[in-house]
Amino acid sequence: MKLKVLKFGGTSMADASQYVKVKNIVEADPSRRVVVVSAAGKRDKDDHKITDLLYLCHAHMQYGVSCDGVFQMIYDRYAGIRDALQLKTDIEGEMKRLREKMERGISQDELVSRGEYFSALLMADYLGYDFLDAKLWLKFRFDGSVDQEASYEALRYAAGNRRVVIPGFYGVMPDGKIQLFSRGGSDITGSLAAAALDAEVYENWTDVSGILMADPRIVDNPRHIERITYNELRELSYLGAQVLHELSIFPVREKNIPLNIRNTNFPDHPGTMIMDSFEDNDDPNQEDFITGIAGRKNYTVITISKHGMSSEVGAWRKIMEVIEQHNLYVEYAPSGIDNISLVISTEKITPCLYSILGQLEKVMKPDNITVIDKISILAAVGRKMAFRTGVSGKIFAKLGENGINVRMITQGPEELNIIVGVHNKDFANAVRVLYNSFV
Ligand code: ASP
Secondary structure (H helix, E strand, O other): OOOEEEEEOHHHHOOHHHHHHHHHHHHOOOOEEEEEEOOOOOOOOOOOOHHHHHHHHHHHHHOOOOOHHHHHHHHHHHHHHHHHOOOOOOHHHHHHHHHHHHHHOOOHHHHHHHHHHHHHHHHHHHHOOEEOOHHHOOEEOOOOOEOHHHHHHHHHHHHOOOOEEEEOOEEEOOOOOEEEOOOOOHHHHHHHHHHHOOOOEEEEEEOOOOOEOOOOOOOOOOOEOOEEEHHHHHHHHHOOOOOOOHHHHHHHHHOOOOEEEEEOOOOOOOOEEEEOOOOHHHOOOOOOOOOEEEEEEEEEEEEEEOOOHHHOOOHHHHHHHHHHHOOOOOOEOOEOOOEEEEEEEHHHHHHHHHHHHHHHHHHHOOOEEEEEEEEEEEEEEOHHHOOOOOHHHHHHHHHHHOOOOOOEEEOOOOOOEEEEEEEHHHHHHHHHHHHHHHO
16 A cells, blocks of 8 residues: 655644645545644744743743743644644543643653643544554663664554654654654654655655755745655755754655655645656756755865875874874865865864864975865755766856855766855855856
């Protein structure tokens, strides 16, 4: 039997009118049998997320301040949805039991998890699906990692062929305590459920029509990405394009399950399809060989120069040991015959910059070390760039024509991306130039 796993984010669960949209989406396709939900999110930009209110409740309790006002807001939101949709869910009873537990002492994770729990109870009632608690199957190990094998087996057993709604964001520790993922973690629950049940697709329903080709704060109305591979997505999200929880990719990717990002408010829009690979021959946008552009500001570049360094055995190791001793990592490392540059986040390196420089002097005895900061890294990412001639030429020509000085270049041999470093002051302009030249 065909199966699609759907996850609805906070804004899709924010009020009764959003529930109606969710129901229409679920009912439009009989294979949409497993639904994972977030806690109610913001209804507008000045509103509160239920998850934030629950954290706030816990903070009040810790300092012995009454959380009645905040608790009432949480109650009102869920009772409001229940009443508007004329559902039967006993929110009063649930809230009363929760208050009693809070008085006896409740962990932060358990209290905060109630946001998704109430959402799932209500959505199950509204869809006529069974409620399936994540604590019955999503199993953490004590070290905080998910025991995938045990969780998958437990979910297959618990879900059977039923139509179910599952609360996202939490699971259970081996000792039975509720454990949360980090923020945005309902994406991971959905991905695990899709992988466990060998879904045909994992649909992640949110409030944007997929991943955009560039940051909309920099480029006006950027186009959305129709198809992107997991590898490309990793490159883009690393440099700041954020749509999904980082850890949500792995479970579906392992099983080669496509991940489709969709917009609850525009359900007919195809959104972005993320897969391991595509037959790009049938892609209507064949000629668009840039999939997306992302970037981040504020990097420091240390360049170590020494005559004959490329043939000095152990040079890389000595340099990397210094970095490792300072508990840092290098983002990119362009190199030449006589020099190696290390690109490191300025925020991370600032407290130990002089110590690093001192040690590099000592172990490398270089001819010269230079440090430049205020560097931005931009990546033009695209699987279709491979073996295409002239792409980097065009990038540099366009940046040059627009008066942008390229301070650094790197490209891996797999040609998935071209990375350029520019001064922070040129960052936004460089993103726009790249976007306008290629899209
Ligand atoms: N409700 C949680 C959060 O706001 C988890 C989620 O929505 O994915 O982070």
